[in-house]
Structure formats: C-alpha cells, structure tokens
Amino acid sequence: MSQPDDFGFNEEAALLKSSAAKFFSEHFSADKLHALVAQDPSPDRAPTVQWDQALWQQMVDLGWTLLAVPEEQGGVGMPLVGVAGLAEELGKAAFPCPLLATLAASYVLTACGEQGHGALADIVNGETATLALSNATGSWSPADTNVVAEAGRLNGTACFVQDAGKVSRLLVCARSQQSLELYWVAANAAGVQLQQDAILDLTRDQAHIEFRDVEAQLVSGAAQDAMDAALPAIWTLLAADMVGAGEWQLQTTVDYVKQRQQFDHPLGFFQAVKHPLVNVMIAIDQAKSLVFNAACAVDCEPEKARQYAHMAKASASDMAVFASSRSVQCHGGIGFTWECYVHLFFKRQKHSEMLWGNAAWHRARLAEILIDAAA
C-alpha cells in the first residue's frame, strides 16, 4: 500500500480544519478559557469539572463526535488525516471537552467488529465515551488492567481515566478467566463510583473509577487486538492536539517578544530569545509533519501505522515540553504568574506529554520495530 503525496488531505479535510479554526476563534478565546477554568488558583483546590456544555453541544450538532464512526454504523467515517486537522485546532483552543476521548473510544469500538456496533450506535445517538484501562501505576498497556470481569459484571478500579467527568459512557478493559475483554458501561450505572483526581491541567478532568459488581455489556473478547488496532489513531490525534497547543504557545510568545522592550530593543531582536523560539517552531513543524504522515499511514499504509504513530507521539511529547518551557521563560516574570495564560497551555502540554506514553517510551517501542524486528 502507498501513501498519497498530499497525505490524502483533501478539500473536505481542509474545510473541516478551517471551519474548526473559525469556530474556536469566534467562540472560544484564551480569555474565555481562563475565565472558565482558572477561577480558583489555590494549589489544594478541590477537583472540579469546568466546561462550556452549550458550546460543546454545538460541536456535537456539527457532527464532530461522529467523525470516527464508520459510515455503515451511521457515522461520518472520515479519514484520520481529516480528523487530525480538527484535533490540531482543538488543541490550539485547549477547549475542555470529551471529543478526543469519544473519538478514541470510537476507534476501539470500530476495531471490535460486530460486537461493537451497539455501542457505536449509542455514540451516533449522542452519547460520549472515554477509555478506562489504566491501573494505579499508570500503565498504558490494557493487559495491566486492574478490573476483573465475571459473568458480565465488573469489579476493580480503573485509574487515570481522561475527561471522565464529561462523558456518559465508559469503555472498560477488564480481565476475565478466559481473556482480556472490553465492556460498555453507562457512567452513571449502579456500582460505578467516580472519584475526580486533583490534577495540574485545568483544561481536562481525570478520575479513578471504582467498579463494584457493575453490570456491563461485553463488546470484545479480544481487547488487546482491538486496542492494538486503534492505538496508532489515538496517539496520532493526541499528538495533533499537542501540535495545535504548541502553535498557540509559539504565536503567543512571539507576539510578546515583539512587543516587550528591554535594552531599547524588542526582546525578539536578541538571538538568545530569537533562536530558541525558532527551535520551538522547528520542533512543532517536525511533530506536525509526522502527525499527518502517521495519520496517512493509518488511512493508507496500515502496516506502517504503528511505527509512524510512535514517531509522531515521541516528537510531539518532546516538542510540548520544549514549547512549554520556552513560553514561560520568554515571557519573563509575567509568564510565571497565574494571570498570564501561558500556564494553561503549559499544564495541558505537560499532561499530554505523559498521556499514552512519553517520548522515551515511544522511542523504546520504535526501537523494537526498527532495530530488533529488522535484525
């Protein structure tokens, strides 16, 4: 199989990306984000779920939650390159919502085959979902789940569940006597106890969820296969979000160093400031190009999807840390304050960096493909 030179980024994809950019620039500025999520600066604040549900409903009405559901199941079935363009714009706005979580669940459910169709129909009907698979040590490997399934009932705890406070359904990885399985559960089902984590990132929520004899619907008896099939798309979309957030950090910081004067020059005149910001741009561009390369592989060259998605997430993770550190540093004293918006993106990027594995983890997996498998 081969990749089209333009990544398959067609008119439809370009239209989705530009309308998403327009949507967020019209409806959700960084001012609004700060007003929405940064009301309480106290370090020991109680965890809350802050988001603009009216605006989220508009996104649902635009059909964005259906993009990853196949056409045969009533969704849009958009190629991943198109969805990645949307994820980039979402990251640039840092809009708190369960879009990436719902898209991730859709990719996993699609990989479940016929058994996943009922759950996909729920998503078509407006339900939102997130994956519940990590254990208390934060392993991203589904095989390490701490949830046990017996006769269709779940017991145990899933940790580090993303945007858990915003979704109506959970896609839970659980181990039964026979195999590793996936279950579809209503977030408000009897026996589901959701405990919000107090997290650094103000633009997300995260929870650990305890299951006590919860009745659940089996959607796959081969969870590892379904996850393996979906993970390249999940990593790639997260990396796309990070690219968008990185671009916000770059543009905001560049605007600042053009305007702020010291020693009779704008800060950007000085190469000690200029060159690191150019390096941030280079890092963003590498990550962005690798995101579309990976997305195109998922669409057109599946045998390379995992390899290229590791590259995209590794690149985006390093970029996110670097862009974050420079955005605060180059803003100087004001950049260290709560009132300056750069900390919102700094925290989102640090969260994204570790989510689904940091750069070193992805490079270690990549080495298994490029060194050990090639030996």
Added chain:
Amino acid sequence: MADKQIQDTPEQAAFREQARAWLADNRPGDPPVRLPQSALEIMTQEQLAYLQAWQKSACDAGLVGCDYPVEVGGGGKTDCQRVANEEMLRARTPYFPNIIGLGMAAPTVFYHGQDALKQRLLPRLFSGEDIWCQGFSEPGAGSDLASVQTFAERKGDKWVINGHKVWTSLAHFAEWMILLLRTDKSHKYDGLSYFVVPIRSALGKGVTVRPLIKMTGETGFNEVIFEDLEVDDAFRLDELGKGWQVAMTTLAHERGAGQLVTPRAGGMTNKSSHITTASALVRLAQATASDGATAADDPLLRDRMMQQFIREAGLAANQRRARVPALQDNPMRLSLQNKLLMSEIAQDTAGLAMDIQGAASSLYLGDPNAPAGGQWPMAYMNSFGFTIAAGTSEVQRNILGERVLGMAKSK
C-alpha cells in the same frame, strides 16, 4: 524515506519506470580510485573523470535538468527531478560532480540570465562537461555576505575585476564561476552586481586559484584571486545593482528552498562513498561489540538512534507537507528549514556513529583497523562544512526568526 512509496502523477509514474529501467542497466561500476564523501572534496583528475562520465551518461538518459525547458537543454517535464533523484538514490549511484552548477548556478542563470546565455551555458552544465564554482565569500565577508569588496570597474562594454574570494569549492576544476561583486562602493546592497565568469580560460591571465586544506586533511576548496580580469558585459545576470536579489535566488536553491529541485544522485556504497543515515547507524551498532552484547542493545544508544530516525522522517514529511498549501500558514516556513535541518541531522548522525564505535572512533583513514575505513570521523568533521556553508546555522535561525516569525532583525 527510502522505504516509503508516494503516489505519482501519470507523467511521474511513466518517467519513474523509464528511469528505473535505465539505471538497472547503466549504473556505473566501482570507481578506479577512492572517492571522497561528496563532490566538494574532489581532489584529483581521475576522481573527476569518473564522476563526469557518470553525470554525462545520466544527463543523456534524461535524469538531469528534468524540469527545465527543452530549449535550455532540460527535459521539459513537471516535478520529475524529484523522481529521478529518488530513483538514483535507490539505485545507489555515485554523486554528480557538478554540484555547484546544478544546485546554484543553473537556477540562477535560468531565472536571471538572457536567453542566449541560458542556451549557451545550461546544456554543458547539465552534462557536467563544464564544472562550475561559486564566488561569494571573501576574507571579510562571511555571514555578512553583502559586505563583499571584489570590485568591477566599467571599461566600455567590459568590466575589470579585482578581488579575493574564499572557500571556493571545485574552483580548481571549474570552467565557470558565479560571481557576486561590487559595482558601486556607495551602497551596501544596491551596489552589488552578479556575473558569470569563465575562469579556466583566464588562469594565469588575471585569475589565480590556490587550494585551501580542510580540517579533514583534504583539499577541494580554494581561494581565487582576481587581478585586472576583463569580463564582457554580456556575462552580467540581471540589472546592474541587482546582485543581491540574484544572490537570493542562488541561496534559496542552495538551501533547498528554491523553485527548482536540484538534480541529486548518490548513495553508492563502496569503500569510498559514505551514507550518513539512521539506518546506517543501526547496521553499525549491530556490528559493534559492546559489553558482551552489541551497541544496538545499549538503551541510551537505542534512544539516540531513534531520535535520528524521527528527525529524518520529520524532514521527509516536512518536504511533503510543504507541497500541501492547506497544511501550512506561511509558504516559506518549511522550505527555509531545509538546509538547517539536513546539515544538523547529518552532523548529529555522524557524531552518534563515533559514540557507537567507542574507542575505535579514534582510528582515522590511515589505520587498517579503523571501522568503516575511518569514514565516520571524516563524515563528522565534514558535516561542519554544511552547518557553516551557505549561511551558518546561526544565520539560518536569524532568517527563520525574522522572515517567518517576524521578529526584529538582529545585528
């Protein structure tokens, strides 16, 4: 990336097939002498003759100048040079000797020269029969290129040139030089003009070429001294005082940010040619014993090798994305990164290779026990030529910060 197939247009697909078939039958055999790592270090007539014969045959087969019009000796095709380059890389051919001509002189003459000049110069440039060199840098004009002092004084319809150029690769073989000089001392930028100058015929008659020795011990670049050299006004490119604008065309192509794709062959693996890629690092690491295992088992080296794979793949994907307008906000943003990234990636790859080799990286070309014939230490040193030439990495970062991000111009 070599392992990736990108879909071709029908014209490209047909051309690719034709190029692949020709290369299967006509890839040249091993060279009779040790070749240097790139055309910039060609030292002997024997090396040059072998490489010139290869360029001539590739040109006759339509693999050089593919995207230039037929009237100037090109192939008259659309975006096929890239295909030819991919196929020549795949076939592991030798590189082309006329690297300055193909990469810098040809696009500059094409965009700024008069028709008669293009028709006279370009066919012999493409075939490699005329080797070209570049007269830009001077002892007092490096990163600050616009301060060149080489001066041309008008004398009827001729110009009399005096001055001193340095770092002039291939000048010792060149028929022609692209020459940036001053025709007006009162304006820094607007006082510059641009000529093509036949230097070989003027050796000893106003032109002196003297070799400079690189840190690797090789020659290949020179200093060139002009003493009252007379040049016809017909060899001027574009208008008087437009030299800086013409030089920007040269530099854009030199940095991989120009309109025309440079014909580029290379990749032949033999004792004399060397590939600096991340895949080569893996092969090296697997062949290098280390602590009872191989260097390919060392977690830190593995991580660094993967970083190089990612940077290479990122660069290739950048080059693709640069052709998708909907995926970029500024058309210069990606193309202006090309030269910077290529040179820095190559430098770090060669540096990592030496770390993989460990103690054996101390052995140089003259040592029979040097791994890979001592090519990696040489590649590491040579890589600094690329991070310095054509605008240092520091100048590249200024350009990106100013032209793309709009920050104030640094002094």
